[in-house]
Amino acid sequence: MSAIQVLDKEFIPSIPANEILEKVKKVAQQINADYMGETPLFLVVLNGAFVFAADLMREICLPAEVSFVKLASYEGTSSTGTVREVIGLNIDITGRPVIIVEDIVESGITMAHMIETLKKQNPKSIDICTLLLKPEKLEVKLDIRYVAMEIPNDFILGYGLDYNGLGRGLKDIYTLKT
Numbered sequence: 227m228s229a230i231q232v233l234d235k236e237f238i239p240s241i242p243a244n245e246i247l248e249k250v251k252k253v254a255q256q257i258n259a260d261y262m263g264e265t266p267l268f269l270v271v272l273n274g275a276f277v278f279a280a281d282l283m284r285e286i287c288l289p290a291e292v293s294f295v296k297l298a299s300y301e302g303t304s305s306t307g308t309v310r311e312v313i314g315l316n317i318d319i320t321g322r323p324v325i326i327v328e329d330i331v332e333s334g335i336t337m338a339h340m341i342e343t344l345k346k347q348n349p350k351s352i353d354i355c356t357l358l359l360k361p362e363k364l365e366v367k368l369d370i371r372y373v374a375m376e377i378p379n380d381f382i383l384g385y386g387l388d389y390n391g392l393g394r395g396l397k398d399i400y401t402l403k404t
Contacts, residue, residue: 230400232393237383237400241375246357246385246399247281249374253355254285256372257325265289266323268355269315271340272296274329277386277394278357278374282327293317297336319349325372329386330358332379334366341368357385358399380404 227239257266265288270279272294283292295315324344331337337354344352355372363379383389384396393400 227398229403230396232383232389235389236403237389237393238403239398240380240382240401241377241385241399243385243397246374250278250281250357251285253372253374254282257282257355258285258287260371261288261323261325264323265291266325267317267319267349268292268325268327269344270294270327271329271336273394274386274388275327275357278329279327282355291317295340297340315344315347319344319347321348321350323351323353324349325353325355328354328356330360330382331356331368331370332360332363334364334368337368337370338366358382 227242229236229238231237268279268283268286268290270276270292273296279292283290293315326337326340326344328337331354341352353371354368356370357374359370359373359376360379361376381389381402382399383393383402384399386394387399388394
């Protein structure tokens with residue numbers, strides 16, 4: 227792994243692909259144990275979580291369904307603080323266990339918004355599964371049951387995360403060079 231340039235920013239290696247995949251497997255094992263005998267709905271938040279969700283689902287040994295929702299709160303390297311629901315949920319979740327699959331939880335505003343929206347549809351339960359968590363940046367109280375990794379408050383890209391739409395296909399995670 228070496229530094230890379232994406233548009234006007236330089237990024238340095240941060241988390242290698244093999245370490246990411248190990249953490250994804252551990253989270254999947256927890257979910258498999260916790261949801262044994264159930265059929266959860268994995269609700270994947272696009273665009274960033276698609277890579278994480280694909281690797282996670284390959285490790286899930288449960289009968290499970292996957293659906294997608296698209297929320298947006300980012301422009302460039304900072305959050306706008308406003309959540310816009312771009313593509314809504316089109317499946318009945320009444321009485322079903324729901325696991326929200328997210329790439330990264332920072333302020334928690336997006337997750338809080340999504341949970342409030344989902345609660346109106348009376349699911350059996352709602353859990354959050356995130357690849358990355360920035361605990362020092364949380365602005366709202368969230369019960370995040372599944373966290374693959376905690377990271378510092380740096381801007382990152384790769385493994386589904388982007389900078390102005392680019393870098394999602396990188397296998398490793400990179401940190402913005404300051």
